[in-house]
Amino acid sequence: MLVFVRLILLALLIVFSLQKVQSQRTVDKIVATVSYGFSETSIITYSDILWQxxxxxxxxxxxxxxxxxxxxxxxxxxxxxLLLLEAKKIPRDTPTEAEINSEIERIIRQFPSVLEFERRLRSVGFESIKDPNFQKIIEQRIIIEKYLDFRFRSFVIVTPEEEKRYYEEVFLPEFRQRNPNSVLPSFESVRQTINQILVESKVERNIEEFLEEAKSRADIQLFPKP
Structure with a gap:
């Protein structure tokens, strides 16, 4: 889900093309600020980019x-x-330690090994998964995900007709192509999976529309030069 901010990123593309990270030391300078409505101004540093x-x-x-x-x-x-600033407008509970640990475990599973993940953390200045800055990033991700659930997923409706159409027009052709000699799964056996696919597709589309509108109203300032 990436919607390009073409014009405002052009200057950064030029500057960053001339800059390289010269050591494992994180250069902590302000790269951008994001303001949205009456929310606080959010600062993005070069460290944040390397952490991402x-x-x-x-x-x-x-x-x-x-x-x-x-x-x-x-x-x-x-x-x-932008999503975090919007999420902070809504009363919420602070993510629990269990939620943070669960999210960390989910992220680690995306990497070849725990050692590779820890190596990446150290390469950008984190001491461990208990590093306060790392914990803050994970906490913010959880807040955003809960906001997405509340704002978008909870209101998505997928009709039986949409499920059936996806099964006939998308699922079956793709399944036949991948498994030419296999028995076709029944609609009911894959219905839940199809529903999840359609829900996430609608959620993604709604988020993209929200971000496009939010970017048009937000005050995004870039500071490409040291």
Whole structure:
């Protein structure tokens, strides 16, 4: 779910193309600020960008990221901050230690091993999974996910007609292509899976629409130069 902020990121692409991470030391400078409505101003630092990259399983160049990867991380951070600012408007409970540990375990499972995950953490300055900055990131992710559940998932409706249409027009053709000699699963046997796919598709579309509208009204300031 990435919606490009093309114009405001162009300057960063140029600057970051001239900059490389010269050591494992995190350079902590302000890269952007995000304000939305009457909410507090959220600050994004270069450290935040490197942390975002380190926690992305598909990112391979942690200590020497390419300009495009830096911009993708920044774009995702801007979207996360907009969602977080919106989430903070709603009364909520602080994420529990159990919720934080569960989210950490979920993230670790996306990596080849625990050792690889810990190596990534140390490479961007985290001492361990108990590092306060790391714990704060996880806490914010949980707050955002709960907000998405409340704001979007809880209101999504998928009709039986939509489920049936997806089964006939999408699921069956794809299944036949992947498994030409297999017996076709019945509609009822895969209905729950289809429902989940359709729900997440609608949620993703609604979030994209929200972010597009939020970006048009937000005050996003970039500071590409040191």
């Amino acid at each position: 990259i380190a926690l992305s399983p598909n990112s391979s160049q942690i200590n020497n990221p390419e300009p495009e990867e830096l911009n993708r991380a920044l774009e995702l951070l801007i979207e996360q901050r």
